[in-house]
Amino acid sequence: MKRLTTIEGSAVPLPIDNLDTDQIMPKQFLRIIDKAGLADGLLYDLRFDECAAPRADCVLNKSAYANARILLGGANFGCGSSREHAVWGLQQFGFDAVIAPSFAEIFYSNAMNNRLLLVQLERDAVHALVREATRTPGASLLIDLESQTVRSASGSTYTYPIGARHKRMVIDGMDAVDLTLASLADIESFERAHFTRHPWAQVM
Structure with a gap:
């Protein structure tokens, strides 16, 4: 598998604390026996109303954030049940990385085991990235996996921690x-x- 040393792309701001896996991938989308089609269920209740119409106020439905590769989340991202489908859904939707102040432990392990990079930054740093993504939709972020840094379009650089084992898993697939x-x-x-x-x- 090709080594993954950088992730570069736009970011979508979704700074919701305690966003759990039941919200990330609702139960009605867990009835399949493979990984196909999970992008449709990702954050379904945030993206769609009770009539299955897209919510205009949901950032994930805005064209300015189409094709974003990085999700900017809130604290305790991925809490709740251990469903691995949440990770698969994020990847199928197009996300290669999630940046947040903290992650639930089981979700963290599931993500790294599937090559979804989780970047933990201080809350102030995440808020700065959220402000920039909100102010300038489509602005690019660069994550350097080897140096463990995140660089914003404005030039701000942040360093994130990651264990040697998980770092190798993501870089080498x-x-x-x-x-x-x-x-x-x-x-x-x-x-x-x-x-x-x-x-x-x-x-x-």
């Missing part, structure tokens, strides 16, 4: 299984040494 297999030689070496010391423990 690895899931948890791939990451384990990358250490297969070390695992097999450990097994050989272990059963040499404890041959009675080996299952024949």
Whole structure:
């Protein structure tokens, strides 16, 4: 899989705190047995009214933010149930990254395991990016995954934390299984040494 070292594109501001996975991907869109069609369900109740008509005041329905690759969210983004469909829906809608002050733990793991980059910045930094995206729709952000920085169109630069394991997973396109297999030689070496010391423990 091709290495992912930068994500560049416009950002859509959706600074709603405690936006949970039930809102991100409502239950009626979980009845499929594959990942197809989840973009239609993404944040459905925010995007559409009770008659299934697009809400004019929803930022995700505004043409100025069409094709945005980055979502600017609020604190505790992705809380609630552990449904992985929320991550898949965000990706199918076109998002490659979410920037927020904090993320729910399970959502964070699900996202990184699927190569959706989650960038955690201080609340003031996120608010500054939201103001810029609101003031100048379509303005581009550049996320450098290797240097762990976000640069806005105005030139402001922010550094974000990320664990070495998750950083490698996103850059190299690895899931948890791939990451384990990358250490297969070390695992097999450990097994050989272990059963040499404890041959009675080996299952024949």
